Amino acid sequence: MGEHFTICRPNPTTTMLNFLVLVLVVLQMNAPSMGQLCGGTLTSSGGEVTSHGFPNFYLHNQDCTWVIEARGGRASVTFLDFELEQPAGGAFGTCRYDYVEILSSGESIGTYCGNMNPGSASSDDRIEVRFVSDATFDARGFRFTYKVQGAIEEPSCGGILNDTSGVVTSPGYPGEYDNFLDCTWTLPATGVPVTVTFTDFQTETSFTGLTTCLYDWVDMYEDGTQLGRWCGTEKPDDVTSTKSLRIRFRSDGSVGDRGFRFVYEYRQPDETTTSSPSKLPELEPTQIPSEETTSK
Incomplete structure (x- = not known):
């Protein structure tokens, strides 16, 4: 009699189940x-x-x-x-x-x-x-x-300026401001023009030859667009706008200075104040007095 061999074929269902179990175990091991x-x-x-x-x-x-x-x-x-x-x-x-x-x-x-x-x-x-x-x-x-x-507390500076006019100074002015300051003052758009004028300005100066303010500086923004950055004794230009203005001051971890002072005012264009003219009006030629007249 010849030998008989029985070939055992794997059950496809069992094989698939074992494979899925293995995949789930691997996923479980590697999942967060x-x-x-x-x-x-x-x-x-x-x-x-x-x-x-x-x-x-x-x-x-x-x-x-x-x-x-x-x-x-x-x-x-x-x-x-x-x-x-x-x-x-x-x-x-x-x-x-x-x-x-x-x-x-x-x-x-x-x-x-x-x-x-x-x-x-x-x-x-x-x-x-x-x-x-x-x-x-x-x-x-x-x-x-x-x-x-020894952490420096959050600076009590910055905020929204809602008054029709006012004066703002850097913390400690005219004394030396602190290190690690990050202050932002916002002048909201109201439909009325607002004017900002810096009357005093002195922050830490970058080394000679550097054109960028690296240490302590003031940024000004008009409706999100940066108008400029100032430091040292270079005072920001006067700004008048009907858009929102934002003034940001930052200081680094060393060397302070006297800081700055600025005034702001919301005023309609027709709200002018009476003041002396900056120079006398020029006279027409016919109005210029002659030498003979002035010598009398």
């Missing part, structure tokens, strides 16, 4: 986890941040960055608890899987994983804390505190 919303700019003077789920396991596929701006002071972070997936190659390997990276002013100052607690870091510009996790393995996560010391 719930709670992906993390990171952001921390605007308080201090606080505490933890990884999602701390002190339990953090989520997979995270990429979160927390930013702490010094705002004219000094920003710092201190890690109180830290445990991530161990580095590739053991305790002294590289952080290729899950890690925290600390950046100061955009420059990396260290990458940490496993039980490498980052400790403390500070900057007088900006601190960033970036957390990245991959699709497999996790740990307790981390907890850090942050604080900003």
Whole structure:
């Protein structure tokens, strides 16, 4: 008798189901986890941040960055608890899987994983804390505190000028204005012409030879169109317009000056004031008195 062989053909339905299950598993491993919303700019003077789920396991596929701006002071972070997936190659390997990276002013100052607690870091510009996790393995996560010391408060300057006339000065005028100011005054369009006149102006000057105001400056805009930028002792031109005007003043982190003063007034064209003429009207030739007449 000859040998008989039974050929088992795979069930097409089962094969397809297995394939779909495999695809779903791969997609699940690589899909962003719930709670992906993390990171952001921390605007308080201090606080505490933890990884999602701390002190339990953090989520997979995270990429979160927390930013702490010094705002004219000094920003710092201190890690109180830290445990991530161990580095590739053991305790002294590289952080290729899950890690925290600390950046100061955009420059990396260290990458940490496993039980490498980052400790403390500070900057007088900006601190960033970036957390990245991959699709497999996790740990307790981390907890850090942050604080900003000596930050300059938001300047009490700028705003909408709704009066028919007024006087505006830079903060502290005629004394020295502060660093890190960003003030915008808006004169809304009302259908009545408004005139802006700078009566005093002195900000930090750029180095000799530079034509652009790099440090402290005043911009003027008419209905969104920039009219010019001024700095040093170059006083802005007088402006009269029926459109909206915007005056913006910015100062950098060093060297102040006396600042500026400007007046504004909304006035209809026929609302003129009586004043002495700037020069006498020229006399017609027939009106010019002769030498003989004047000598009498």
